[in-house]
Amino acid sequence: MQGKRIFIKDIDHYLLPPNDLPASVAPSLHRIKRGVGTNGTNGEVQANGVNGDVNGHAHANGHTATNGVTPDTNGAVSNGSTNGVTNGTNGTATNGHTNGHTNGHSNGHTNGHDSVRPYPYNTPAEPGNPTVMPRALQERFHWAFLIRDPHFSVPSYFRCTIPPLDKVTGFYNYSPLEAGYDELRRHFDYLRREGLVGPRVATRSDLSVEDESKVKKTTDEICVIDADDMLDAPAATIEAFCNSVGLPYTPDMLIWDTPEDYKVACDAFEKWRGFHNDAIESSSLVARTHKHARKTEEQFDEDWRKKYGPEAAAMIRQTVDANMEDYLYMKQFAVKV
Structure with a gap:
């Protein structure tokens, strides 16, 4: 593709009505094209996700990186200039809050009103x-997806809606509906049905079950990034992402350690105070020294009770359980490096 590409990161539960309700086109997007030069070209990159950045690492080289989950996961990316992928969740894996909320706006509530x-x-x-x-608008994007295990994304976002962080983020209400995994999966399946992604799966030739001779040459392969996989092997994962969406990969995508980069990060995250502090204070994306030790469900519950109390722990458990099936469905398509 010639020319510049625009990277957009978004979260799917802002693009789909909740609870599988029927959708209609947003008035701002319901436009009739007229005249010369109105035909779009695949030049945008759309990133959708579920609630947040991954461990706060959400910036690369002073350019917007790929996030998706508000505190951790689930995202989709479409053709655009992207100097790195980081995080999404319900946002393609992502830990910090990036759900399109503005100053406390949470599913129809603003600071409790x-x-x-x-x-x-x-x-x-x-x-x-x-x-x-x-x-017609979705055809113009090259989609990719960022996910994260709800065991990490759900409590990460919840933490941003309670003291002391709520006074910083401006988010005072937590709703399980904001997890976003259901919406991400439904959108993902729609894009597959419509031939806007797939059938090829990035790094996963074992999942190419359809006859590729019948696939249009313009069809983009499925690209799903799991945030925890990325944190275990950031360089290899981001290189796989770049290869999938057609961007040149360079190792300096993982470093943002100049004053100029720091200013860009601060300006970009100003709207989301409290969600991206770790990202702003970091200077690179490096592999964590130890992979997550897998906990039992009982250990997760006990941790949540100690940190948030029994009532909140019960809500977190309910939300995690409600979204695991959709997460695991998306996980089967995740890149392997």
């Missing part, structure tokens, strides 16, 4: 399209 939302929109619905984005 109800706000009026114009949904459902009085606009056409596209059969089979679960999102508020028309298919």
Whole structure:
């Protein structure tokens, strides 16, 4: 592809109605193209995810990196200039909060007060399209996905909505509906059905079960990044991501240690105070020294009770259990390095 590419990171539960409700096209996206030069080209990169950055590492070379989960995971990326991938969750794995909320806006609530939302929109619905984005617009993106285990993303985001961080983030309400895994999976399956991603799977020739001779040459392979895999092997994972979406990989994508980069990071994350402190204070993305020691479910529960109390621990458990099936479904497509 010629020319520049734009990288966009977003979280899917802001593009799909919750609870599998029918979608209609957002009024701002319901436009009739007229005149010369209105045909789009695949030049954008869309990153969707679930709630946050991965361990706070969310910046590369002063350019926006790929995040997805507000505190940790699930994202999608589409053709764009991306100097690195970092995090998403329900946001493609991601630990910090990046759910499109603005100063405490959480699923229709602002600092505890109800706000009026114009949904459902009085606009056409596209059969089979679960999102508020028309298919014609989605065709212009090269999609990729960033996910993270709910055992880490859910409590990470929850922590940002309670004292003392809530006074910094401006988020005072936690809703299990914001996990976003269900929305990410439904959007992912829609893109597969429509031929906008797949059938090839990045680094996973074992999953190419369809006849590639029948696939259009413009079809983008499926690219799913698990945040924890990336933290275990950042260089190899980001190189695999770049190879999949057609970006040149260089090792300096993992380093952002200049004053200029620091200023870019601070400016970019100003809106999300409290969510990205670790990222702002870091200077590179390096492999963690020890992989996560797998805990039993009882050990997770005990940790959550100690940190957040029994009532919050029960809500975290319920949210994690409700989203594991969708996470594991996406995980089967994750790149292997």
